[in-house]
Amino acid sequence: MYINPIIEGIEISDIRKIHERLVNYKNVINMTIGEPDIDVPQEVKEAVAYHALNSRIKYSPVGGMPELREKIAKYYNEQFLGNYNAQNVLVTVGSTEGLASVLKTILAKDDEVIIPTPAYVGYEPLITISEAKTKFVDLEENNFALTKEILEKILLIKLN
Structure with missing residues (x-):
């Protein structure tokens, strides 16, 4: 299969290599790639479970759900004295x-x-x-x- 040479020339970073090696160890505090280590709040778990059981699965709008984008903008305005609105926010998976x-x-x-x-x-x-x-x-x-x-x-x- 053809793979773009630009992609083939990119090496996995050392931090990713270390992260992959640490997966095999127990009782290690993994500080390699910034992966969250906080628990998901119970109300979020319940909302996800409810929607998984009672809703049709569908794609979210491009850029993210409007309500989420509005709340993110509001948070940044309050925390950092910004002047953002939902149009300034793009929700991505990472x-x-x-x-x-x-x-x-x-x-x-x-x-x-x-x-x-x-x-x-x-x-x-x-x-x-x-x-x-x-x-x-x-x-x-x-x-x-x-x-x-x-x-x-x-x-x-x-x-x-």
């Missing part, structure tokens, strides 16, 4: 899907994306899949702060 959707939407072939490091290991493969290029910028020497001056220096090098 961060990787969300990032992939955004990057495939905004990047064109050979665009260059600046990634301050240290960084989330998932950025580079998602940018590669979008046929864009990555430019890593080590921030250790600057106390891990990305400044206007650092960005200007990168952009000047790119323009020359």
Whole structure:
């Protein structure tokens, strides 16, 4: 079967490899990929069970259920003093899907994306899949702060 060479060239990150190895161990606190370790609230379990038993299964609207999107916007407005509405919210199954959707939407072939490091290991493969290029910028020497001056220096090098 044919597989896009761009996809074949992407390696599984070390953090994913470690995560897969830890599955075989008991009594390990797994802090590798940010997987939630909180229990699902009882009312959520009951609502899911009720709908599984009494409703038809169907796809949710593109972008997520309007009521959920409204509640997420409200939460961000209250917690972070934002000014969001449901139209500003896109519900995805996880961060990787969300990032992939955004990057495939905004990047064109050979665009260059600046990634301050240290960084989330998932950025580079998602940018590669979008046929864009990555430019890593080590921030250790600057106390891990990305400044206007650092960005200007990168952009000047790119323009020359």
